[in-house]
Amino acid sequence: MLDNKLTYVVGANIKDEKLRDYLKYTENLSGRFIKSSGLTGKIRVNNNVAKLNHRISSDDVIDIDMKTDEHQNIEPEKMEIDVAYEDIDLIIINKRPGIVVHPTHGYPSGTLANGVLYYFKEKNEKCIVRLVSRLDMDTSGLIIIAKNQYSHMALARDMQSKDVSSKESNDKDLNNKIFEKSYIAVAHGNMENKSGTIDLPIGNPNQDSARREVCDEGQRSITHYEVIKSFKNADLLKVTLETGRTHQIRVHLSHIGHPLYGDSLYGTVESEYIDRQALHAYKLIIPHPRTGEQLTVESNLPEDINNLISKLKSEA
Incomplete structure (x- = not known):
C-alpha cells in the first residue's frame, strides 16, 4: 500500500554525491520540490534529517515526507463530484459540462476546485487543488488533480515530455512513458x-x-x-x-x-x-506518479x- 512518503535506496554506482544532485539528476525530481522539501526538514537520510549538501553513497536510504497541512484561498463548496479514479497521490474527476475548473474574476465560486476542496474536507484530507490538466467550461470529461507537490511535479513533467515544443520531450527516459x-x-x-x-x-x-x-x-x-x-x-x-x-x-x-x-x-x-x-x-492513459505503472x-x-x-x- 502506498504511504505518504517517498523512499529511495541509493544505487551501488553512487559515491560521495550531494543529496541535491542525486535527487535532481538520478531521481528526476524538480528543483522546486527538492528545495521546499529540504527547507522544511522533510528529507531524511538513514532516518536523520539531512541538508541538501549532505553527501550520500550506495545503500543510503532517503525518505521524503509528503504529509502537508496546506491551505488555499478557495472556499470549499458542496457539489456533486463524479470521481473516476482516486488514490493517495491523485484524483481524476469526470467533469460535467457548464462548470468552470478554477475560480476566476468572472467565476469566483461554483467551480470544480470549490467542489473538490469540499470533497477533500469531508474526507479529512489536507490537500489543495493542484490541477495537472484543464478543460474549457463547456467541455466535459476527465481532469487530473494531484494531491501533493510531488505528484503534481511528476505528472506535469510526464505530460510536458509528450509536448513536442517542450524541452522535456528530448528526455529519453521520460519519453518511454505513455501520457x-x-x-x-x-x-x-x-x-x-x-x-x-x-x-x-x-x-x-x-x-x-x-x-x-x-x-x-x-x-x-x-x-x-x-x-x-x-x-x-x-x-x-x-x-x-x-x-x-x-x-x-x-x-x-x-x-x-x-x-x-x-x-x-x-x-x-x-x-x-x-x-x-x-x-x-x-x-x-498516464504513468502513475509514484509507481510509474x-x-x-x-x-x-x-x-x-x-x-x-x-x-x-x-x-x-
Whole structure:
C-alpha cells in the first residue's frame, strides 16, 4: 500500500554525491520540490534529517515526507463530484459540462476546485487543488488533480515530455512513458480521410479575444483524429492530442472546415441539437506518479452528446 512518503535506496554506482544532485539528476525530481522539501526538514537520510549538501553513497536510504497541512484561498463548496479514479497521490474527476475548473474574476465560486476542496474536507484530507490538466467550461470529461507537490511535479513533467515544443520531450527516459489524452468529438461534415494528423501552429493574435487562431507566429500544435462513425453530414471522431494548446481541438477542426457541433465560438450556428461544443475528454492513459505503472481511466459519454448522436443517426 502506498504511504505518504517517498523512499529511495541509493544505487551501488553512487559515491560521495550531494543529496541535491542525486535527487535532481538520478531521481528526476524538480528543483522546486527538492528545495521546499529540504527547507522544511522533510528529507531524511538513514532516518536523520539531512541538508541538501549532505553527501550520500550506495545503500543510503532517503525518505521524503509528503504529509502537508496546506491551505488555499478557495472556499470549499458542496457539489456533486463524479470521481473516476482516486488514490493517495491523485484524483481524476469526470467533469460535467457548464462548470468552470478554477475560480476566476468572472467565476469566483461554483467551480470544480470549490467542489473538490469540499470533497477533500469531508474526507479529512489536507490537500489543495493542484490541477495537472484543464478543460474549457463547456467541455466535459476527465481532469487530473494531484494531491501533493510531488505528484503534481511528476505528472506535469510526464505530460510536458509528450509536448513536442517542450524541452522535456528530448528526455529519453521520460519519453518511454505513455501520457495520452483522448477525446470524443462530433464535427460538421465528413472528413476526406478516415484518419489523419493536423500539424498547424495555434496562437492568440488578438489578445482582447478568447478566440485562438491558426497563425505562423503561434506554437506548434498537433492533433490526431480518427473517424469512428460517419453520418449524413457529420463525423463522430476520436481525437488525441500530442500538444495541449487552449481550444486546440476546436481551432484545428474549425480551420479545416469541420467545426464541432454546438461550438458558438468557432462554428457558425449557436445551437444545433446541443447547447455546447460536442467535446468530451473520455480517456486518459498516464504513468502513475509514484509507481510509474500505466494507469488507464475512461468515462462514458454524457447524455447531451449521446442525444446528439441519436439525432444524427435518425437523419441518415
